[in-house]
Amino acid sequence: MSCSKLQGDAELQSRTAGEFNRFEVMQPRFPMRTPPEQRNGARVKSADVAPSGVYLPNNNMLAPHMRSPEYVQLSTAAAVTLGIMSARMHRCECTRCLNLLLTYPAGCRANCAYCGLARHREAERDYADRNFIRVDWPAVPVEQIVDIVARDAANSPFHRMCISMITHPRSDADTVQVLRAWTARIDPQTIPVSILSNPTTMSREDVVRLKELGADIFTVALDAATPAIFDRTRGKGVQSPHKWEKYWEILLIAREIFGAQKFGAHIIIGMGETEREALELVQRLVDLGGHSHLFCFFPEKGSLMDHLPATPRDQWRRVQLARYLMDYAGVRFEQMRFDEAGRITDFGLPRAQLDAVIDAGIAFRTSGCPGKFREDISACDRPYGDSPPSDIASFPFQPDARDLRRIRRQLGIPVIRADK
Ligand code: SF4
Numbered sequence: 001m002s003c004s005k006l007q008g009d010a011e012l013q014s015r016t017a018g019e020f021n022r023f024e025v026m027q028p029r030f031p032m033r034t035p036p037e038q039r040n041g042a043r044v045k046s047a048d049v050a051p052s053g054v055y056l057p058n059n060n061m062l063a064p065h066m067r068s069p070e071y072v073q074l075s076t077a078a079a080v081t082l083g084i085m086s087a088r089m090h091r092c093e094c095t096r097c098l099n100l101l102l103t104y105p106a107g108c109r110a111n112c113a114y115c116g117l118a119r120h121r122e123a124e125r126d127y128a129d130r131n132f133i134r135v136d137w138p139a140v141p142v143e144q145i146v147d148i149v150a151r152d153a154a155n156s157p158f159h160r161m162c163i164s165m166i167t168h169p170r171s172d173a174d175t176v177q178v179l180r181a182w183t184a185r186i187d188p189q190t191i192p193v194s195i196l197s198n199p200t201t202m203s204r205e206d207v208v209r210l211k212e213l214g215a216d217i218f219t220v221a222l223d224a225a226t227p228a229i230f231d232r233t234r235g236k237g238v239q240s241p242h243k244w245e246k247y248w249e250i251l252l253i254a255r256e257i258f259g260a261q262k263f264g265a266h267i268i269i270g271m272g273e274t275e276r277e278a279l280e281l282v283q284r285l286v287d288l289g290g291h292s293h294l295f296c297f298f299p300e301k302g303s304l305m306d307h308l309p310a311t312p313r314d315q316w317r318r319v320q321l322a323r324y325l326m327d328y329a330g331v332r333f334e335q336m337r338f339d340e341a342g343r344i345t346d347f348g349l350p351r352a353q354l355d356a357v358i359d360a361g362i363a364f365r366t367s368g369c370p371g372k373f374r375e376d377i378s379a380c381d382r383p384y385g386d387s388p389p390s391d392i393a394s395f396p397f398q399p400d401a402r403d404l405r406r407i408r409r410q411l412g413i414p415v416i417r418a419d420k
Pocket of ligand 1: 115166
């Protein structure tokens, strides 16, 4: 049986002569200094406007004084699915994950270079008005969200709920409060809960408490694939407090407390790592018993990396496919081959098997914590969180035949015709 060794393929050779997001290119801007009177949500705190129900971002009003645990923000897709906002989503009826984000007037105190929520934006935009993974996040009382879902949790469109912590002195305590408010009325067996953690402020006791309160999966947004990229985009390089070692400390504690298949890490592809480096990390997570959830780098408007190129689709598709093979098809990093620039040249699987995985399309869907369809289909579909609908990176739905033809072109893996 022929292997999926692609180096003989002329189409692939011309593709690998192209570019990818190299480390030297993916240098964030340095954050500007915020005037003291605009720091820590001072405008919102001093105006102290009382919130009233749902707050829709960017409506030319001063954001009211909203904070967790009474308030959280939720993705536009989740707000539409809940019926709090009306909008049409391109080729999607709903999202299967209710993503909740803690909120404070001072916002996140970290400064991650790729993130729209980062601290350096405080002079420009109130926290509740900042875009995050390409979309607006309305702020809604937690009680209102729980009320809606609790009416009929068993038939809810949501297969999972996720609390995203941010870097704030109150976020550990308030995550506990939001989780308690949810589990008091919604059985976590009916709609399981994930925690997207903020290791910088967390201890072992925090991880244990979340597990005891009913959280199902614990993930760490490592985001950067290597220590150097981590430091440059989330640490000292941008005056941000995060440390690679602390993230790994909490990840390993989560492994111990939550157990195999119940922990994982987020990785953003295209921030300067090679494909080889990204997949070495994926294999390390697999070997630990965890999963990796991939995001395609997109230059978020207002972030310190908004001048940089989105990940080329060929780079993204190769890593997306390889990660799926490692997470769900038992292929190991050592079976794969790479060129001198670290790009995949061989997925380590016989061509017929590789074709079958590509044609199934699941490898190209958004990756994340599982829902109720199958283990390898994420509840967290994040519609258009890492690309515009015109050039989809992570498919929030099952790719159709046309999508798959485009994916194959991006991969440089044409269909082998039977008459050849
Ligand atoms: S900690 Fe998370 S929310 Fe805060 S700036 Fe970094 S990526 Fe954004």
